[in-house]
Amino acid sequence: MPSWKARTSRTRCTGGSVAVIIADLFQIMREDERFRRFGQGGGLDSKARAQQLTVDLICNQAGGPCFYLGRDMSTSHAGMSITGEEWEAFLALTGNVLDEHKIAARERREFLALFERYRADIVEVPANRALMQPETKRS
Numbered sequence: 001m002p003s004w005k006a007r008t009s010r011t012r013c014t015g016g017s018v019a020v021i022i023a024d025l026f027q028i029m030r031e032d033e034r035f036r037r038f039g040q041g042g043g044l045d046s047k048a049r050a051q052q053l054t055v056d057l058i059c060n061q062a063g064g065p066c067f068y069l070g071r072d073m074s075t076s077h078a079g080m081s082i083t084g085e086e087w088e089a090f091l092a093l094t095g096n097v098l099d100e101h102k103i104a105a106r107e108r109r110e111f112l113a114l115f116e117r118y119r120a121d122i123v124e125v126p127a128n129r130a131l132m133q134p135e136t137k138r139s
C-alpha cells in the first residue's frame with residue numbers, strides 16, 4: 001500500500017493522514033446512536049489508547065514505519081457481540097470520512113480493505129443470525 005505508507009510517514013498529523021481519518025471516525029462513532037453501547041464504561045484514557053492503537057495498526061499494515069503493540073483483533077473485541085449490521089455501519093461511516101477527506105477511489109478501496117481483513121476476527125454475530133434470532137440482538 002505505497003500511497004497509504006506516504007500518508008503515515010510524511011503526513012501523520014495533517015489532513016488526510018491515517019491519524020486524522022481515525023480521529024474523525026472515532027468522533028462520528030461517538031456521536032452515532034448505533035455505537036453508543038461501545039462508548040459506555042471505559043474512561044478517556046482507554047478511549048485514547050484504543051484510538052492510538054488503531055492508528056498504529058493501520059499505519060503498520062500500510063507499510064510502517066509505526067509498530068503495533070496492542071492485542072490482536074480477535075482478543076480485543078471478544079465478547080462485545082459486534083453484529084454484521086454494526087460492522088456494515090462502521091464501514092459506511094469510514095467511507096464517509098474518507099469522502100470528506102477527498103481520498104481518491106483507489107486509496108479509498110485500499111483503506112477499507114485494511115479494515116475488511118479483520119471482519120472475521122471482530123464480528124461475532126453474523127447479520128442474518130442477528131435478524132433471525134432477536135434474543136441475540138443488543139438494545
Ligand code: HEM
Pocket residue numbers: 035038039042046047049050053054057069070071072076077080082086087090114115118122
Ligand atoms: C464495528 C466495528 C468496531 C467496534 C464497534 C469496535 C469497538 C471497540 C471497542 C469498544 C474497543 C475497546 C476500547 C476500550 O478498551 O476502551 C476496541 C478496541 C480496539 N479496536 Fe475496535 N472496534 C471495531 C472495529 C475495529 C477495527 C476495524 C479495528 C482495526 C482494524 C479496530 C481496532 C481496535 C484496536 C487496535 C483496539 C485496542 C486493542 C488493545 O486494547 O490492545 N477496531 N474496539
